[in-house]
Amino acid sequence: MLENLQKHYGFLFEEALLQEITDVATFKEIQANDTIIDIGSYITSIPLLLSGAIKILREDKEGDDLVLYYIERGDTCAMTLSCCMGETKSQIKAVAETDTELLMIPKQKMSEWLSKYKSWQEFILYSYHSRLQEFIEAIDTIAFLNMDQRLFKYLKDKAFVNQNEVINVTHQQIANDLHTSRVVVSRLLKALEKQHKIALNRNQIKVLEL
Structure with missing residues (x-):
């Protein structure tokens, strides 16, 4: 020890x-x-x-x-x-x-x-x-941050502490952590993907901008 x-x-x-x-x-x-x-x-x-x-x-x-x-x-x-x-x-x-x-x-x-x-x-x-x-x-x-900004910050923070740009997490788990609904999280994740900030896979998110 x-x-x-x-x-x-x-x-x-x-x-x-x-x-x-x-x-x-x-x-x-x-x-x-x-x-x-x-x-x-x-x-x-x-x-x-x-x-x-x-x-x-x-x-x-x-x-x-x-x-x-x-x-x-x-x-x-x-x-x-x-x-x-x-x-x-x-x-x-x-x-x-x-x-x-x-x-x-x-x-x-x-x-x-x-x-x-x-x-x-x-x-x-x-x-x-x-x-x-x-x-x-x-x-x-x-x-002060909109939910999409809060979500992206959450993803970057999570990638940082996990020391991995690929995060294994469900939309419901994110919703629980951010105190919002899964529907809102799913919609905003798709918007972030269109902005090329993240890449979505099944129960997995890759953060492209750290």
Whole structure:
């Protein structure tokens, strides 16, 4: 585990902190589409991603999801940090976008390391800042972009975190993530294909403009 940590976090954390993480963290392998954190659950650990990507979603009163942002290798989730510090229930859902490897760190270590390691303090502050920027971008996307622009941004973001211009996804899955209808998604995808921005295949979309 230490070697894997050094590979992905060695440039961020000092050796003493890397060793502490190795001593207390639990390694987990998550399959794509599995739920890692659900709304209403208590969070007892902080995730550090070693590989893969996780999408963070918000749920409305009807139980429909809306994708807020993604976290990738080398990231953690600000919402889990907030819930750990406040000992509150999660207000977001975390779902594996791809097969993912991560380390779960006990929440009591978060505050301990904040005063003990400057690198950890900087990492946490940077994570909060990054997630805040992504929240603002998500709000701007919903408030100011037309649905076709939101859809194309969604496809580009998904291709980026999957590190593959070909996305395996159904129209209904996209509709669920964007909180709209499958009919609307299908119509807009055909329009994007006519603009040569994407190429459509069965349950597969190739993003031509990244």
